[in-house]
Amino acid sequence: MIKLSLEDVRQLATETLIGAGASSQNASAVADSTVLAERDGIRSHGLLYVPIYAEHVKCGKVDGTAVPVVEKVKSGSIRVDAKTGFAHPAIDAGFDAFIAATKENGVAALTTRNSYNCGVLGHHAERIAEQGLVGLCFTHAPASIAPTGGKTPVIGTNPFALAVPDTDNGAALVIDQSASTIAKSEILLRASKDETIEDNWALDSEGNPTTDAKAALKGSMLPSGGQKGFGVGLLVEIMASCLAGALLSRDAAPFSGTVGGPPKTGQCFLAFDTSAFSGELFVERISALTQAIEEQAGARLPGSRRKNNRQAIEKDGVIVDPTLLERIKKSG
């Protein structure tokens, strides 16, 4: 195994993406997100993704040289056309105007369309919290979840994320959760190993529960919490796809593989300036609320696992499999 510093991770990701054909600015925006994922121990969205990003630049699923276009249509609405490039530079392009609009109006929204997988959604929410604002983020994904009672996928694993500022330029808590019972990557992994899946993870193509991972991939994933879980994913769909003017999840090309062209999915981020609502009371309430959760043996605050990983990895660096490193180097 090889140990890399977070700075090594950044450099490796940047160079690989530039090697694949991305502009330096776009590569840098995506590399930042790779660093954050590795820093928090979210390996699925870290270096593992770099060869996929590189492949997607090469095959045209992502335009690595796209220049996003930002419009401020009304004083609280910033919309960005990602021009089938990476999501991260599109979000970056609108971010300062979004934060300024929030501080001016009390609340503002940033939407992106013709976009792509935005990586760890919670990091975008946390970036808003680092500006002293509450961040509520929605992003959608190619369809994998059927409506309850149906069998044809209509929405993706559609996560939402909420981050709340602390008094120290960080986040007091970060909720980041998808609408599905389990990550699709886990079902893909089980299928590749010919292993079974739990019976509440997915349905087969006929809409029946299945423990066969391959049958699940031809069917649909189950939402966490049944009809209500579907409702949460549908909320995300309406914000990140419909309001943003992106393609619907069911019309989006897959995030994985090289076929289908750009997914043209979207994001919708909201920010709230607490001074325009409850002000100092907000800080008091959040402090009492997080304490009421943390003081219970067995319970944990959402986001606490990532925070713990962060402390260790910032100190110790990232352990990388040499075969992954080889794959990354070849992909650029």
Place this chain on the structure above:
Amino acid sequence: MIKLSLEDVRQLATETLIGAGASSQNASAVADSTVLAERDGIRSHGLLYVPIYAEHVKCGKVDGTAVPVVEKVKSGSIRVDAKTGFAHPAIDAGFDAFIAATKENGVAALTTRNSYNCGVLGHHAERIAEQGLVGLCFTHAPASIAPTGGKTPVIGTNPFALAVPDTDNGAALVIDQSASTIAKSEILLRASKDETIEDNWALDSEGNPTTDAKAALKGSMLPSGGQKGFGVGLLVEIMASCLAGALLSRDAAPFSGTVGGPPKTGQCFLAFDTSAFSGELFVERISALTQAIEEQAGARLPGSRRKNNRQAIEKDGVIVDPTLLERIKKSG
């Protein structure tokens, strides 16, 4: 059984609340919500609630003559102090400014504090949709759900609601769902009949699953979807309690019974002007999305049951149990 028109329901609710001591404006705002609940067949929030409202005015849990105070702190933030009165007149007081701010800025928020149970949350979202805007609403309730792994309730059944405008001054779809597996009223009903509950509804006071309804009432209710369900309820808590500056769910006096004084809970409503984001594309996307759900045998669009009830009840009126009618008349 007695049949009432929706106009009869309005008059009965208004007169009862005025009889209990509410101002005519406050009584009228609450009576409107009673009519909507009965119209949609949501009996738990219709006439059944009128004697409770009346009792709460009499015992001081609600100040029936409260005059809400509205402030516009920034151009997109309307906050209302309900002054421990009903939620409905507080929402009414800020509503026009909230809608105007949304149309001006693209997005706006309305928060209420020192408030009370706001009835059917979906009706507030739908009212926003009737203005041609997307409405996303949060309200919280006295604590009944413990964090996953814990046993002390921290958040309430905390629903969220989303309504999307159609092209006909109505809503194309309404999501309205609480964070719990089941409504608390169902557990109360089972306890009163000495019946058992399902094993995924609640935990006893030691944090163990229970089928004993009375033990459940001393313990905590389970969120729909485990840890992720708790996450959804926590999002609602942060928006409707913390951002609004209301009491936390765990500090709020119960919505039921006469003890504890005003619950001082809160609401947070967001509205989005689609013309500031995806415009015409929004209508296309929603139409394709709702069709993709409705065309699947066995699946249904959120809110469709209420819509069907509405058609029948607007035509046929409301069937009321004479003993309930008697109870209402005595309560005023």
